[in-house]
Amino acid sequence: MARINFGGVEEEVVTRDEFTLDHAREVLKNEVVAVLGYGVQGPAQALNMKENGIHVIVGQRENSPSWEKALRDGWKPGETLFSLEEAAERGTILQFLVSDAAQKITWPQIKKHLKPGKALYFSHGFAVVYSDQTGVVPPDFVDVILVAPKGSGTSVRKNFLDGSGINSSYAVYQDYTGKAVERTLALGIAVGSGYLFPTTFKNEVFSDLTGERGILMGALAGVMEAQYKTLRSHGHSPSEAFNETVEELTQSLIRLVSQNGMDWMYANCSTTAQRGALDWRHEFRKAVEPVFENLYNSVSSGEETRIVLEANSAPDYQSKLNAELTEMRNSEMWQAGAMVRSLRPENWGKSGHG
Numbered sequence: 001m002a003r004i005n006f007g008g009v010e011e012e013v014v015t016r017d018e019f020t021l022d023h024a025r026e027v028l029k030n031e032v033v034a035v036l037g038y039g040v041q042g043p044a045q046a047l048n049m050k051e052n053g054i055h056v057i058v059g060q061r062e063n064s065p066s067w068e069k070a071l072r073d074g075w076k077p078g079e080t081l082f083s084l085e086e087a088a089e090r091g092t093i094l095q096f097l098v099s100d101a102a103q104k105i106t107w108p109q110i111k112k113h114l115k116p117g118k119a120l121y122f123s124h125g126f127a128v129v130y131s132d133q134t135g136v137v138p139p140d141f142v143d144v145i146l147v148a149p150k151g152s153g154t155s156v157r158k159n160f161l162d163g164s165g166i167n168s169s170y171a172v173y174q175d176y177t178g179k180a181v182e183r184t185l186a187l188g189i190a191v192g193s194g195y196l197f198p199t200t201f202k203n204e205v206f207s208d209l210t211g212e213r214g215i216l217m218g219a220l221a222g223v224m225e226a227q228y229k230t231l232r233s234h235g236h237s238p239s240e241a242f243n244e245t246v247e248e249l250t251q252s253l254i255r256l257v258s259q260n261g262m263d264w265m266y267a268n269c270s271t272t273a274q275r276g277a278l279d280w281r282h283e284f285r286k287a288v289e290p291v292f293e294n295l296y297n298s299v300s301s302g303e304e305t306r307i308v309l310e311a312n313s314a315p316d317y318q319s320k321l322n323a324e325l326t327e328m329r330n331s332e333m334w335q336a337g338a339m340v341r342s343l344r345p346e347n348w349g350k351s352g353h354g
Ligand SMILES: NC(=O)C1=CN([C@@H]2O[C@H](COP(=O)(O)OP(=O)(O)OC[C@H]3O[C@@H](n4cnc5c(N)ncnc54)[C@H](O)[C@@H]3O)[C@@H](O)[C@H]2O)C=CC1
Pocket: 037, 038, 039, 040, 041, 042, 060, 061, 064, 066, 096, 097, 098, 099, 100, 102, 105, 106, 123, 124, 126, 148, 149, 150, 151, 152, 153, 154
């Protein structure tokens, strides 16, 4: 494990140079990894592991869209594709990758198939940390481990295919076999992580729920909407408002942040922009700090979990969710966005504008 200095704080990080894929294969050579659930993370982790030479089977509800997707991806019913319970019975490592809400529902079925020495693997601390709400309390005779890729399953797969990797956090909640850490790291490398950083189940879920509700998704959309609305209310055209709010960010500036940090992005903008951004940054921070504090409290109290589980248990959940996403897609701002995207030279002739 390498000790790495992150801005003055030392942390231990595992890279795939240290924990090689060959070593991961050795650790997992007698294991059958059952990936339970084939939604977003399931396909990415299952395919990456399979292509890395790990013995993988998939468990998924039959006659569901995800079952069809598993067939299209080449998993064979009766050989490598089974019902959830059949796969849970056959697997020695059970990767519980149905949605968090479905983990609560399917837990009684899966639990039956946990035998001494098996490992129960999560990509989120959710089910275990909020066990008072989910009922997921693993028996004491299994390893309980976590590898949480810090990105969408789509990126887990895409980065694997282009030879890079995603970063993931890892944690051991319960070490029954004495080999839980080795198993966790081997799985982390096998699913395509570039490096792994340690966490706990609780820290993983608290930071993940905060991040996705915050800057990664919730704040991102909310702040963009606020700026777009302000520009529009002062008479700016949709294309101008969208370009100055989203397109310039995603096509140019955020890429510079990704490459070399915020100061470097600033340094590559005009001195006029730099002066204003350096001043206004403090205004924005002060304005949203209380919102983030409320958010964190809502995560740590279990309120966010309660909302998620309640929403997911509604019979019309999927149609309500689709309606909300459609409303977003059909808003003026994101319709303008679709048109702006179609005007990117690489998209000419593909759709939208004539
Ligand atoms: N989506 C992502 O990219 C990320 C997800 N995670 C975590 O990975 C885990 C899996 O998440 P996703 O892949 O997003 O899940 P998902 O929402 O795509 O659902 C996965 C599967 O759950 C199955 N499912 C849903 N309800 C069910 C039920 N009642 N009975 C049986 N199966 C049911 C669906 O058929 C689907 O194949 C979660 O713990 C999530 O928090 C972690 C990092 C990123």
